Amino acid sequence: MDNVNHLNELSIQSQLSILEKLVADAEQSTDARRDFEAQPRAVFQKYGITDLQIKAGNRKVSLYELVESTEKEARVPVARAVYRRIQLAYYDEDTEADPQTIPLVNVVLNANAVTNANIILNANAMANANANAQNNANLKYDVNTMGYGSAIFMNKPDVVELSESYKQTSVFRKFDQEGLSAARQAAVLKTAIKNSSSNTINPEGASNGVARGSYRSVEFEVTYSENEGTLVITDARLLAA
């Protein structure tokens, strides 16, 4: 609780509620917004909001000074962001722990960026920001459509290319007769190669190998080269069909 001076839990909740009201008032009323933009300290005091001392990295920032240091047009959005940040830090759904960090910084906004006619485009400028590094407030295990998995953490799998020489082989013709497209054949051959441990490394660093596999009643041997994430199928022969 050392992030917020002299405030107990109840008073933080109270301060949060008041800050929320202040922001809402400023966003609904032109007069309230103008007053806050002109004299934020006075409005904070009028609402009864303490000058919270909030930790920002290794230093502490005064709420009053933080808002006063921004351009007028940015003061309401800054107050809203402060409110949201404190709320996120304060209400930890899993642990109900006290705020560990209230991540505020010395925001010195360019007022033109906020009032510019191209405001939407300016908002897009955050393309380089790192959303994933944000304090993780995302609620987990909501239903989604795509499910879950671990492959995304694995190394990128190989691309497979079927060479022209492979397409002259009896294996290609057999699979073609079975109705397997080039993509299906590539997948079958790749599976056989990945399940094989017969790879050899040549002096150039590329890997060459021969692997055996089967698909339905077709047994085959495949010859390939592997270099920089690409498997090139160079030859194959039928063992049984």
Next chain:
Amino acid sequence: MISESSQHVLFRRPRMLTFITTYRCGAVCDHCLMSCTPNNSDRLTLPQMRQFIDSFAEVCVGSGVVVFTSGECTLLGEDLLEAIAYANSLGLFTRIVTNAWWAKSERDAETLLNELKSCGLDEINISCDDFHAEYIPLENVRNLWNSAKTMGFQTLGIAVCRDNNSTISPAYLCKYLNEDIPLLHQLDDNTQTPRAPARFITDSGITRIGRARNLSLNQNARPQARLLASHCSDCGQDFVISPNCHLSPCCGINAEGTWLFDLGKINLTDDINELQLLLLNYIQYIGPGGLLKHLRTSGGLSSFGRSSYLSQCEICEDIALSKEAQTCLAKLAPKLAADLIVETKFETTFIGNGSDIHD
């Protein structure tokens, strides 16, 4: 190309391409996000899926994953196998989400699993809960599970969705399958490389969206303050393609036809409407709760939405289905953009990279 277009702030590090392959499904679950039915014929074609896979293979970051879900993706038959193999040949991982209707016996399960394996399928998620069990016997899930777990798939998971009245739970399934299957969050919360091959169960609450929009639930309330203040880190991260070939950045609700999340019949690299772009970024960085508050305060729609929410997806669907919200948020765009600028200013400084995104 997305990677060459700095104007695209969505999809900037895409890792996943999700095909909502069809709205057709043999089950008519009360909680279905997509409101699927057995008679809906909307579906993606193989050429359409190939086209998106080609684009995704060029723009995805690291180990891209192509997910086939719906609806019931296995109803696509050979087209599903072809699409999986095609993605596999381009160096992408693949996952299916299925209700196991086809695993009527272990032999049936093995037959299709062998085909899927030969196509290079890496991951299988099985949807299983009280709702699915009305239409799909639990025995199918057991057939699929028992057959698949020895076949070397990278991931084999069961997704449970329930409220407090539900019978089927992770514990119930562990007992039924006679296996101590870990909950997903026990696998290091997905923040570290999980064990492989991973088997897990996920345990989700029910979200009142799609067909479940007005479903009466016995579910514990979530703290509203935090829910309304949370951002959605999934929004805009990955590509979702609907059965009618519309692009969306949302994995939680049925985006097709909504003014907010349906980006239209466009390619992965096309431009996106500016208002949508702003609001989607707002959801990603600040959250749908922020939009809700704006609607209720500066937007003047004081009674908009529900009195309490169980998930962010419910907020998003309420907004995305409302033309009134669209009109209101369009008027509020400058305020929202200002919020966004401040938020991202905080962010970039807080994470310590020292860059000012507005410089």
